[in-house]
Amino acid sequence: MSLSISVIIPVYNAEPFLRKAVESALQFKEVKEVILVEDKSPDNALLICEQLVSEDNRVQLLQHPNNENLGAGESRNLGLKHAKQEYIAFLDADDIYLPNRFEKEKELFKNLDVDGVYNAIGVHYYSEEAKVKFCNTFNHPYNLSENFLTTVNREINPKELFEALVRPKNSEGYFSLDGLTIRKSSLKKLKGGWFNDELRLHQDTEFIARLSFYLDLYTGEITKATALRGVHESNRITNNIDEKERNLFLKHNAIGCWAKSEESMDNDIQHYLINQKLYHETFQNKGFKLISTFIKNSFFSKGYVAKRKFKELLFPIYNKFR
Incomplete structure (x- = not known):
């Protein structure tokens, strides 16, 4: 099956990582557009965005009115408003897709009942300091290896996924936006809007909870990573520990x-x-x-x-x- 995908990337303070993230999305012929939503970064990320736009006509650059800083949730909402392709995927500006990112989607989306597919993602530590900070923030053991997966650990019936995510009984796990692909037309089933713009952190978790309630999300690749979360010293979530x-x-x-x-x-x-x-x-x-x-x-x-x-x-x- 041939897919037509829009990849939405919110951009904030990601100058050292952005190019690699975008190039990891452009490796797929199924990705017809990469939408960069620049969120008033304090570094030179805007310049990198402009360079990427000039180098590949699949890359688009958006900014908020008056170049305001509105957060990742509202940035993803702006990207969704402008996305033109049949399928939507998300990527953080300091993360990357792996070559198998959309393999399961090619088969599963042949079924018109499938609203979305979620996959496992792995982790890449840019430094030992970042690893310590990440493990301390989430109370993980320090020996957490780069083979660690963010994923559900079994195939879950779409009708049971919501409860498995919000009230896990057997540590069934969870998944990340980096590993999620959604049929754009299915978003009309979602109540409560898209991303909650009042949440500066965890807006992805809240969004996924509502998605799993209203949409039929299917288990994709959960035994190996399809993307890598980049962990570095300036990650927003680890720098908001207080x-x-x-x-x-x-x-x-x-x-x-x-x-x-x-x-x-x-x-x-x-x-x-x-x-x-x-x-x-x-x-x-x-x-x-x-x-x-x-x-x-x-x-x-x-x-x-x-x-x-x-x-x-x-x-x-x-x-x-x-």
């Missing part, structure tokens, strides 16, 4: 509010997501955070263990009397 709890609260708040409004959702899952929202909302409360911080600093060497145990103890009490 705001980690706040960003998690915003993500769970967005998902919980959407779940509360979605009447067709299974009641058990809906209540779970609403409670997740309340759980994180509770611990934005300054008093709880102060006590949690005290316990963390006083009794535990690993703060996330203290926080988790503390929350597990107090949240049911808070929820009972709120």
Whole structure:
């Protein structure tokens, strides 16, 4: 099957990596356009964008009105508005596609019931410092190798995928935007808009949750990487570690509010997501955070263990009397 794909790349502070990312997308004859959305980068990324546009007529450059910085979510939304091809794929400006990126799509999209296909992605560390920072941020063991995959670990029925992602029972895993391809016409099924522009981080997770609820997403290549996440010292998510709890609260708040409004959702899952929202909302409360911080600093060497145990103890009490 011949595919016609638009690849959307939000660009912010990615000067050292951007060219390699774009070239990794242009290697495919199926990629008919690469849409760069430059988000007021503080480095020379705009210059690299302009050079790439001049070198290949498949590359397009977009910017926000008044050259504002609006974040990755709104940048992807702008790219979606301008995408002309039948299929949509995403790539971060510091990541790359591997040569097998669209192999499963060629077969699966022959079935018109397939709204999207997701694949495994791997990781590439640009330095040891970046590896340490990444592992510390996500509480991964430091010996996490470059063979680590971001993927679901089994083939999942599309009708069961939403619950597997938002309420995993057996550590079934998750997937990334870099490994996702969507039939553009299927996006009209998505309620709640495209990417949530109020989320500066985790807007991809919130988007994928809603996609998996409204669309039929099929398992593609999950045994080996089809793209590589580039981990370096200036990654946004690892440099926002001090705001980690706040960003998690915003993500769970967005998902919980959407779940509360979605009447067709299974009641058990809906209540779970609403409670997740309340759980994180509770611990934005300054008093709880102060006590949690005290316990963390006083009794535990690993703060996330203290926080988790503390929350597990107090949240049911808070929820009972709120």
